[in-house]
Amino acid sequence: MTMTARQQLVWFITGATSEQGFGAHLVSNALSRGDLVIATGRSQEKLDNILEKHENTENLRVLQLDVTNPTTVRDVVNQAVGFWGRIDVAVNNAGNGELGLIEETDTSAIRHQFETNLFGPVEVVKAILPHMRSRRSGTIVFLGSRSVWIGETPGLAHYSASKAAMHAMAEGLASEVSHLGIRVLLLAPGAFRTNIYASSPFHQENSIPDYDGLRAACIQRFKGIAGHEPGDPVKAMQILVDVVRGEGVAVGKKWPEPGTSLLLGNDAERDLYKRFDKLKAAVLEWADVIRSVWYPINAN
Ligand SMILES: NC(=O)c1ccc[n+]([C@@H]2O[C@H](COP(=O)([O-])OP(=O)(O)OC[C@H]3O[C@@H](n4cnc5c(N)ncnc54)[C@H](OP(=O)(O)O)[C@@H]3O)[C@@H](O)[C@H]2O)c1
Numbered sequence: 111m112t113m114t115a116r117q118q119l120v121w122f123i124t125g126a127t128s129e130q131g132f133g134a135h136l137v138s139n140a141l142s143r144g145d146l147v148i149a150t151g152r153s154q155e156k157l158d159n160i161l162e163k164h165e166n167t168e169n170l171r172v173l174q175l176d177v178t179n180p181t182t183v184r185d186v187v188n189q190a191v192g193f194w195g196r197i198d199v200a201v202n203n204a205g206n207g208e209l210g211l212i213e214e215t216d217t218s219a220i221r222h223q224f225e226t227n228l229f230g231p232v233e234v235v236k237a238i239l240p241h242m243r244s245r246r247s248g249t250i251v252f253l254g255s256r257s258v259w260i261g262e263t264p265g266l267a268h269y270s271a272s273k274a275a276m277h278a279m280a281e282g283l284a285s286e287v288s289h290l291g292i293r294v295l296l297l298a299p300g301a302f303r304t305n306i307y308a309s310s311p312f313h314q315e316n317s318i319p320d321y322d323g324l325r326a327a328c329i330q331r332f333k334g335i336a337g338h339e340p341g342d343p344v345k346a347m348q349i350l351v352d353v354v355r356g357e358g359v360a361v362g363k364k365w366p367e368p369g370t371s372l373l374l375g376n377d378a379e380r381d382l383y384k385r386f387d388k389l390k391a392a393v394l395e396w397a398d399v400i401r402s403v404w405y406p407i408n409a410n
Contacts, residue, residue: 120146122190122197125204127151131304133203135347148190150175177204177230187237200238201251202231207269210313219313220268227272246291252280254298256378259385265328284368300375302341341375
């Protein structure tokens with residue numbers, strides 16, 4: 111689907127309340143194109159700040175939404191649809207990081223990671239799809255992550271696992287809804303200078319001396335990244351709006367197909383190729399074994 115330049119889109123964005131976050135920059139960029147925006151977030155105070163920042167423009171509405179609360183998601187989505195009669199673009203941006211070594215992290219924190227980064231977006235998507243299906247139109251965006259390709263990084267497993275699950279879910283969804291006129295866009299950003307590194311807790315509910323050295327190195331590494339991430343979230347959200355609208359950098363480019371993602375950042379590109387090369391080398395090394403497990407081919 112290509113968008114006519116003048117078409118006014120209605121955006122529904124989760125987790126828009128972090129001042130330096132992707133969500134807040136997306137709100138600003140979409141408004142700057144003349145689009146209509148429903149910004150959602152957990153804190154009413156922060157939502158009021160967004161309204162104030164944008165001088166209570168008529169093109170912006172806010173709604174309180176904690177994506178981990180499935181009982182409210184459907185009501186909030188229905189209210190959002192009521193503002194302008196539709197949602198054209200739903201952006202699953204809300205997310206967090208629960209860092210920590212697997213054996214030392216209480217399972218409740220790992221469950222919370224999945225509630226926020228996987229089940230929350232799933233509930234949002236399931237609430238929005240009936241509206242998009244009825245119009246045979248819509249775009250669903252997921253903020254995935256290049257962490258999917260660096261799952262071997264100690265301390266990152268819960269976050270990577272939740273984003274890997276999100277990638278798989280987004281890929282499956284893309285294939286299931288394309289015949290209904292609904293597009294899915296999966297972004298895989300590298301490290302961007304938002305609030306996420308600074309705000310991600312490092313869990314050690316079950317401290318184990320065997321991990322003291324590794325844990326200390328992980329904490330120092332993650333602390334060192336905060337504030338020095340190479341990615342500029344303003345540029346990333348400019349690109350996202352371009353891609354959804356088929357404008358700017360997206361002109362002449364094909365929509366990323368199901369099973370692929372739009373990488374953002376040299377680190378994302380580098381880590382994808384590293385993972386690809388590692389996977390390929392392992393497959394080649396074990397090729398004879400890999401091919402040794404089928405039943406003999408029946409000539410008939
Ligand atoms: N920055 C990166 O390097 C990077 C890279 C790849 C992917 N991402 C993804 O990008 C998305 C946005 O993160 P960010 O980097 O912009 O980080 P951020 O600045 O920390 O913003 C995260 C936002 O998500 C909100 N949020 C967290 N849990 C929520 C919940 N249960 N319900 C509703 N909102 C919730 C936060 O709300 P509060 O304001 O209430 O805290 C905050 O507004 C996340 O999905 C993240 O995983 C980030």
